[in-house]
Amino acid sequence: MEKVKLSIIYYSSTGINYQLATWAKEAATEAGAEVRLVKVPELAPESAIAQNPAWKAHYEATKDVKEATSDDIEWADAIIFSTPTRFGNVASQMKQFIDMQGGLWSAGKTTNKVVSAMSSASNPHGGQEATVLSLYTSMMHWGAIIVPPGYTDDSAFVSGGNPYGVSVTQDQNGKMVEDVEAAVKHQAKRTIEIAKKIKA
Secondary structure (H helix, E strand, O other): OOOOEEEEEEOOOOOHHHHHHHHHHHHHHHOOOEEEEEEOOOOOOHHHHHOOHHHHHHHHHOOOOOEOOHHHHHHOOEEEEEEEEEOOEEOHHHHHHHHOOHHHHHOOOOOOOEEEEEEEEOOOOOOHHHHHHHHHHHHHHHOOEEOOOOOOOOHHHHOOOOOOOOEEEEOOOOOEOOOOHHHHHHHHHHHHHHHHHHHO
């Protein structure tokens, strides 16, 4: 059987969600998938980015990462989204990207895509779960097949126990509080495993 095609579509201002996406790519590649790692376009003006040194540093460091397009969705058998929380919801950059896929949706091109999502916030109850769930609401409209990690691996408990999709807390220094690497990799491998079954 041909390889599962996975698009990892992320938005990251200071690098946390980029790291989650990178770990997912490592695990999915190891699981035999063909992977595209792409970022959604930045909407914030450069003047705003320049005021936050960590944001500016990450923005400059990832300029070579390809920007996501509708083709990355159409091409993929499976998609993993990673986005920070903004007021308990998906970051506007990610939301705009999803909202712009009406053409694909109306043509039936989003149907049966296997989808999973990850998020981050600056405190444990800052909307991490709500962000993943709100993204999944859009995926239900797409007719996608949602694959949450649930508690299918012990890594869920070490990483904070979010069954909807890995989420991580970012401290004031921009570092991850929980150790989520194993949980991210498990979620990616589970997404590929389910996508293989659907593809078959």
